[in-house]
Amino acid sequence: MTDQPKRLYLIDGSSYIYRAYFAIRHLSNSKGLATNAIFGFTNMLLKVMREHAPDHLAVVFDARGPSFRKEIYPEYKANRAAMPEDLVPQIPVIKDLVRAFNLPALELEGFEADDIIATLAKKHAAQGLEVTIVSGDKDLMQVVSEQIRMLDTMKDKVYGPAEVAERFGGGPDKVVEVQALAGDSSDNIPGVPGIGEKTAVKLIAEFGTVEELLARFDEVKGKMRDKLREFGEQALLSKRLVTLKDDLDLGIDYDALATGEPDRAALTALFGELEFHKLQQEFFAESRDRNDDYRGVFTEAELDQLIRELEKAPRISFDTETTSLDPLCAELVGISFAVQAGAAWYIPLGHHYLGAPEQLGRELVLERLRPLLEDPRKSKIAQNAKYDLLVLRRAGVEVRGVDFDTMVASYLGNPAAKSHGMDSLAADLLGRRTIAFSEVAGSGKNQISFAEVEVDKAISYAAEDADVTLQLFEKLEPMLKEAEQEKLFHEVEMPLVGILADMEWQGxxxxxxxxxxxxxxxxxxxxxxxxxxxxxxxxxxxxxxxxxxxxxxxxxxxxxxxxxxxxxxxxxxxxxxxxxxxxxxxxxxxxxxxxxxxxxxxxxxxxxxxxxDTGRIHTSFNQTVTATGRLSSSDPNLQNIPIRSEEGRRIREAFIPAEGGVLLAADYSQIELRILAHLADEEMLQESFARGEDIHRRTACEIFGVFPEMVSDEQRRQAKTINFGVLYGMGAFSLAKSLGIDRKKAQSFIDAYFERLPRVADFLEARREEARKNKYVQTLLGRRCAIPEIDSPNQGIRSYAERNAINYPLQGSAADIIKVAMVRVFESLGRAGMKTRMVLQVHDELVFDVPESELEKARELIRREMEEAVKLKVPLDVDIGVGKNWREAH
The missing domain is CATH 1.20.1060.10 (Taq DNA Polymerase; Chain T, domain 4)
Structure with a gap:
């Protein structure tokens, strides 16, 4: 058995940076650094390393400054667009990542990446290595041989001599000949005008080389002969430009190209900064000095000891382990607790597999824990507490006293973060890699239920969840204070956790x-x-x-x-x-x-x-997803059922109350325009709302300079579009498109609007300035809506960020108000001992399932609490409808 030849992979880094940049758009971290090219390049690099496992590898880049080809032909690459501004700062980060993977990042002043690759490929192929060039650049096909192949990972295609011959009509030596005639517009290589690649392939197949063709050009018929006579020297120049230098003195020996263990500490730091959380978890540099004290609870004596510890503690962190991500279908498998960092307990309750240890009975444990869990005075911490509340409610325990949800705290304290999941938070705030679910339960078709996970593994995994949650609390509590989000967190967002759990429970x-x-x-x-x-x-x-x-x-x-x-x-x-x-x-x-x-x-x-079991749909309300604070709905998304189409309205007919009840829909009227009137302190808008006027008709009066009774339906429609367009930073181009008018007229409408409402214009510019200064804007209640890309060098991204700077304070304030209203209504219904239940929240609308006997009382209570949710300089009006289904009620 002979030894396998060693393999060298040479990656065309510069080519892949551009390909990654254009393949992935609009990706950035919370500081506004564009990361699309970095992310795409990193995944390409990892794909090569994982799928091919090369023992030697180098990533090659174009050096800054002109190459020797520029000296030969000053117009070389002259028509290339400048590098996109948001790509420029990504290049050094990519090179840092390559080095962190313990790989050489090669470049040589005066030469291009292709020249370095050609040199390394020829040299090491001659020494008996199998060389793979990872690139999609056709220029490198001239280097292909029996020992050198080219791999285009984007197309998942390999090029050997046969594939090159298929395209260029001969061996790799014909590549430069064909390119010399056909030229290359992307590199501004002139070639011979009128000769494309197909014609060039035919000519080279007949004459062999450019030199031979030019020597015998009289054998070519028609206009082609004249072209060759006129541009022959240009073809020879082009050949010099496309021919790669393969004899550079690089001073790099073979051993320097060997792959090694990545620098996990450097990768952890880089991926953390870039907010590539999955990659950060994968390459985490583990702390060696952690000595966690995680224990299982198997006996009643151990349970008694745990309860005594929990009773003594000022606050407890807890987490549940279950059989499903759906809390209304999940069976409780175990509960974990922590009261101090580095120590935690796990009570296994439902692990079943061959050889599983004896576990305490679920009913016994829950009854013993019930006084603690249901005590509203015992402070409790959880990550994504809504899930745990529903799981335990299904198991018969009504948990109270949860006053800190680390996921919600992160959402408020660090709104620019891409993820508020526990793994990401642990990495960012604790510098810790947590045990992945797949490590204990497998993944894909081999994944098992947590009930089948060995108890020893489950203890480490589950106890860590409670411990990390407690440690996150210790980091996040001061972050909330520093970000001035404590009041919003404790008075609105945390009460809402329990309310949303109740709404999901009701369905x-x-x-x-x-x-x-x-x-x-x-x-x-x-x-x-x-x-x-x-x-x-x-x-x-x-x-x-x-x-x-x-x-x-x-x-x-x-x-x-x-x-x-x-x-x-x-x-x-x-x-x-x-x-x-x-x-x-x-x-x-x-x-x-x-x-x-x-x-x-x-x-x-x-x-x-x-x-x-319930005959109801139990959607999930997501509290930590949107940039503005608005709730979203999933599994299923009930917020996107269209209201304007007849079919959408008919779908709403299927949503019905409990027997003997009605649905009541309460909707804030034009809330974002009212918020604009308040925040901009615009008197005309405030007066109009105070009088209960038709705001769109009033705006039409101001823009078109007519009396209210003279406003046509078309003018009102245009004014309505402008009113709402202002909220979304709509410019003349978009307004013209919306109204079906020319851009000049649209601009005149916008000018007239801001002329009559100057404080609105001032407010909008102040929000853009606030975003530029802080990288966030604030809502009515002080919520910070992150806008990290406000200074992006990419104009499209920057314009989008500027529109968000206008819209977020308005939409976010509307989200604040509806959340305050939900808290007030829920608590008032509870104090009144009513059976009316809040079942849906859709943007500015709340839907209630109301017993007919409570209808009038519920209508009055809901209207009062919603209209008094916050005090504005304009009235908050609530439209209330009632019906036997959602369509009738809306």
Missing amino acids: VRVDPQVLGTLSGEMEKKLAALERDIHELAGCSFNIGSPKQIGEVLFEKLKLPRGRKTKTGWSTDVEVLQNLAEEHPIAARILDHRSLAKLKGTYTDALPKLIHP
Whole structure:
């Protein structure tokens, strides 16, 4: 058996930086540093290392400054655009990462990465190594041989001599010949005008080299002969430019290219700074001096001892382990507790596998713990406490006294953080790698339930959760104070944790028959639309395929304004809306797409999500997701059911009250405009709201200079668009598009608006300035909404950030107000001993399941608490509707 030849991988770093930059857009860390190229490059590097495990590897970069080719031809690469401004600061970080992986990052002044790669490849192939060049650059194909191959990881394609010959009509030696004739517009290599790559391949196949071709150019017929006569010297110059230098004196020996163990401390720091949390966890530099005291509780005596420790402690951290991520289906497997850093207990309750140790009974443990867990005076800490509250409620224990949720605290104290999960928080705040669930339970098809995890492993994993949560509390409590978020945290966000848990527990009743009937009707409408579309197209095709839609619209029907992407013709909403003016097929496709989405997302999906025990849908309300503080909804998302379409309104008919009840929907009227009037201190808006005027009609009066009775419906519509456009930082271009008018007229509307409402203009500019100064803006209650990209060198990203600087204080203040209202209403209903239940929150609307006997009392209480949630300079108006379903109530 002969030894396998050693393998050298040479990565074209500069090429992959650009490819990563354009493949991944709009990624940055909380400080505003663009990280898209870094992230893409790192994953490419890891893919090579994991899939190919090379024993020798180097990453090669273009050096700063011109190469020798510039001296030969000053116009070389002259038409290349300047490097994108947000890519510039990513380059040194990428090189630091390469070095942290303990890999050489090579560059040589005056030469390009390709020259270094060619030199290393030729040298080491001659020494018997198998060399793989990792690049998609065709220039490097000239180096390919039986010992040197090229790997394009983006296309997952390998190029050897045969693949090069397929493209260039001969061996790798023909690559420079073909390129010399065809030139390269990206590098501004002139070649011979009029000769493309296909023609060049034919000519070189016949004549062998550029020199031979030029010597015998009279054998070439037609205009091509004249081209060769005129531009022959240019072809020879181009050949010099495309020929790679493969004999550089690099002073690097083979051993210097050997791969080694990565510098985990350096990678931990870099990935932490970049906020690549999964990568940070993977390469974490473990602390060697930690000596955690984690214990299992197996006997009643040990349980008694634990309870005594918990009773003595001023506050306790706790966590549950279960069989499911869905708290309303999860079975309790164990509970962990911690009262001081570095020590924790785990009580296994439901581990079952062959050889599992005897465990205490679940009922026994819960009854013994109940006084502690249900005591509102005993301060408790948890990470994502809502989950634990629901799990234990399902197990029969109503936990009270949870006054610190570390996930919520991070969300308020560090709003720019990309993740508020425990693993990320532990890495960022404690410098600690936590045990991953996959390490104890496996992953993918091999993953087991936590109930099947060996108890010894479970103790380490579960006790760590409680311990880390306690340590996070100790870090986050002062962070909240420093960020001036304590009041918002303790008075709004923490009370809301329990309220959301209660709403999820209650769920909302849904009638599957209504959804089934609607689904059937939608099926017929979709079939009818499909027939219409096929008739208009003159052929049958898959309407669900964007590729086939593009081919029909732009190749068969020859519709104008087509736009090609890497994967084919674009058929997004904007394209189809524009095309709808040219041909009815586009409008039908839009209708079909919208209806199919509603059917798949709601009428078909919702019945499957009805809980078998309760007959209700229990959505999850997410408290730590949005940038503005707004709640979001998932599994299923009930906040995105459209209200403007008839089908969306009919879906709401399926949401019904409990027997003997009604649904009551309470919705804040024009809340963001009211907040604008308050925060901008704009008298005209304040007076208008105080008088109960139609704000859009009043705005139309101001913009168009007419009396209220003279405002046309069209003028009111335009004023409404401007009113709401201001909230979202809409400029003249977007307004013109929305109103269907020219840009100049749109700008005149905006100018007139700000002329009559100057304090609004001042307010908006002040918010942009606040964002530039602080990298965040604040809401009515002081919530900080992070805007780290406000100074981005990328104009598109910066403009988006500036629009957010305007919108976030308004949308975030609306989120503050609805949250305060939820707390007030919930507590008032509890004090009154009423059975009315809050079941949904959708943006500025709250939905209640109300017994008919409580309707009038509930209506009065809800209106009062919502309208008095905060004190503004304008009244908070609440519209209340009641019905036998959500549609009737809204």
